[in-house]
Amino acid sequence: MSKPFEAPNPGQDQGAQIEDLSSIPKINSDSLAARLEPFDSYWQAPENIEAGYSKFSAYYRHNYLRHLPDAKDSHILVVSCGPGYLVNLLKQEGYINVTGIDSDAEKVRFATERKLDCVAARAFEYLQDNQTEFYDVIIPEQELGHLTHAETIQFLKLCRSRLKKGGTLIAYTLNGANPLVAAENLAHNIDHFYTVTEHSMHQLMILGGFENVAVFPLKLYVFWKNPLNYVGLLSTSLFEFMFRAIYILYGKKVRILTKKIMATGTR
Numbered sequence: 364m365s366k367p368f369e370a371p372n373p374g375q376d377q378g379a380q381i382e383d384l385s386s387i388p389k390i391n392s393d394s395l396a397a398r399l400e401p402f403d404s405y406w407q408a409p410e411n412i413e414a415g416y417s418k419f420s421a422y423y424r425h426n427y428l429r430h431l432p433d434a435k436d437s438h439i440l441v442v443s444c445g446p447g448y449l450v451n452l453l454k455q456e457g458y459i460n461v462t463g464i465d466s467d468a469e470k471v472r473f474a475t476e477r478k479l480d481c482v483a484a485r486a487f488e489y490l491q492d493n494q495t496e497f498y499d500v501i502i503p504e505q506e507l508g509h510l511t512h513a514e515t516i517q518f519l520k521l522c523r524s525r526l527k528k529g530g531t532l533i534a535y536t537l538n539g540a541n542p543l544v545a546a547e548n549l550a551h552n553i554d555h556f557y558t559v560t561e562h563s564m565h566q567l568m569i570l571g572g573f574e575n576v577a578v579f580p581l582k583l584y585v586f587w588k589n590p591l592n593y594v595g596l597l598s599t600s601l602f603e604f605m606f607r608a609i610y611i612l613y614g615k616k617v618r619i620l621t622k623k624i625m626a627t628g629t630r
Contacts, residue, residue, distance in 0.1 A: 387520050392466070392485040395514055397554040402509040402518075403466040403486035405445025412446050412473050419448040420455070426581055428456065430533050430627050432499055436460055440498045440525070442489075443505035447474030447481045454479065464489050490521040497527045506623070507536040507567070511556045519571025526630040532573060535581050535625040536564070540617050542606060548622070561619045564626050573628025581623035 392403065400406050409415050427449070431437070435457045441449050444463025451474075453461045463481035465471050474481035486503075501522045507515050522532050537548040539558030549555050559567065561578040568576040584596040603620040610617040 387491075387517065387524065389491050390487045390514070390517060392487050395487075396511050396556060397509050400509060400552065400554040401466055402503075402505050402507075402514075403443050403464070403484075405443045405448075405465060405467075405470060405504050408445055408448070408470070412470075415446065415448055416451055416477075420452045422583070423449050423452045424456075426625065427502070427533060430531065431458075432531075434499075437499040438497070438527075439500045439502065440464070440496075441481075442486050442501065442503040442522075444474065444481050445470045445504065447471075447477060447479040449502065449504055450474060450479045450481055451477060487518070487521065490518075490525050493525070496525070497530075498525055499527055499530045500533065501526060501530070502533045503535075506555075507534055508555050508557050508559075512567075515567055516570045519567065519573065523572045523630050528630055530630050531627055532568075532571075532629075533625065533627050534568075535623050538619060538621055538624040539563075540606075540610075540624075541603070541620045541622060543602065544622055559624060560617065561624060564624055568626050568628040571628070573630065576626060576628040578619065579625045579627075580619045580621035581625045583622060 392401070395402065409418065431439075431453075436459055439453060439458060439461045441447075441453075441461065441463040444450050444465045445467070447463050450461050450463040461480060463471075463474060463479065464484040464486065465481065466483065466485050468483040471481050471483045503518075503522075507518070510518055519532070519534075526532065537545075537555065537558045538560065539545045539549070540560045545558055549558050564578050565576050584592045584599065599621075606620050607617060
């Protein structure tokens with residue numbers, strides 16, 4: 364479990380955060396490059412939306428909870444929250460100050476029907492215009508690769524400007540290091556603009572102004588009640604071991620070969 368965040372000194376950190384935001388050029392969400400799948404909406408929900416609340420809980424519990432602060436009153440913003448799968452899990456885990464935003468009002472409706480604190484809003488405008496709310500944690504649920512490199516760096520800077528001192532960003536995107544899926548990940552969707560490796564993911568976070576950057580594999584086979592997931596975990600682990608060995612033969616030090624890759628960074 365991560366070390367609890369220390370609250371910033373009142374009146375000392377707020378002005379610095381607003382000053383940071385004033386130096387970042389504003390973006391209109393309608394000008395973003397993605398045309399069919401905007402970055403600020405969640406596109407991974409199953410066809411049965413309701414079934415996703417239980418299905419995705421194991422995924423988020425395994426991959427995200429260990430990066431969150433212990434303090435249950437931590438102020439957390441989930442960007443591209445969709446029906447509120449992550450917001451719902453955090454509420455179940457006892458976090459009491461979790462807000463979700465998504466640009467698709469129909470997806471948000473599922474969240475509000477569950478009494479989750481989610482609202483329909485565009486991500487860039489929400490971060491740019493809301494200068495009174497600062498967060499301990501910001502989590503974009505959509506892949507960063509739905510933005511271009513330039514848009515990604517601006518988004519990361521915006522997130523940093525809305526974090527309290529010591530606050531954490533948890534973000535992910537598609538991994539370009541896995542030779543089986545990297546090309547297909549990029550090519551199958553015109554709104555996927557890039558993939559990363561652990562090195563370039565680290566670079567993006569640094570360009571966004573973050574410190575203490577750490578990069579992790581994002582695990583998919585975490586649904587332990589389904590025996591087939593053990594087969595999937597074993598198979599993908601063997602493939603990744605083989606790919607890692609091949610990279611070594613080519614003089615490349617690549618550790619993370621999962622389909623998706625996650626990073627954390629602090630302000």
